[in-house]
Amino acid sequence: MFPSRSPRTFLASLLITWIITGPQPLPAERPPNIVVILADDMGYGDVQAINRNSRIPTPHLNRLADQGVSFTDAHTPSAVCTPTRYGLLTGRYCWRSRLKSGVLNGYGTPLIEPDRPTIASFLKSHGYHTGIVGKWHLGLDFTRLPLPGKPS
Structure with missing residues (x-):
């Protein structure tokens, strides 16, 4: 193929070309949307x-x-909304929460404890942006006014 060149010269040329052009970084793979x-x-x-x-x-x-x-x-852990949402977001059985029957008032004390890991906190720790649209029914703590840390 290259009668005037030795295989050693060809391999050296190939190595020099690879060093000059360098290995190209692979494009960063985006995590899937969830x-x-x-x-x-x-x-x-x-x-x-x-x-x-x-x-x-x-x-x-x-x-x-x-x-x-x-x-x-x-399958949902409950037939009603509040315990089902609690189970989905926390990964815990809903009967391990303080709610033992029914649903929460939308403005009641939050059912999910502030330090409780959730699917959202896990995804945020892995670079995701999270959000919710629709009915919350897990308590928003609007019963205590003024809200702590908020203007009155």
Whole structure:
């Protein structure tokens, strides 16, 4: 192939070229987006991505399901909203909280203790930005006014 050059010269040229151009860093891989949807009173077959015969149009949920990962065999720890949200966010059984029945008043003392690890705190510690949209029902501590550390 190279009659006038020895294999040693070729390998040396290849090594010098590699050193000059250097190994190219791989592009940083972005972590996946995570969307958790918890819906009250929604049937398993209501979303068309799961039940193509559903009569309820759900194009945006279908797209999320088609482009992502769906966990379709999850079960809530309770039949009502507050304990279910507590379990989802903390990963704990809801009966380990101080709430023993019913749901919290939206303005009551927060059910999740300030130092309790949650899925949100775990994701934040790994560089994610977190947020919530919709019904909270885990207490917002608006019963004590003025709020500590806030203007009165």
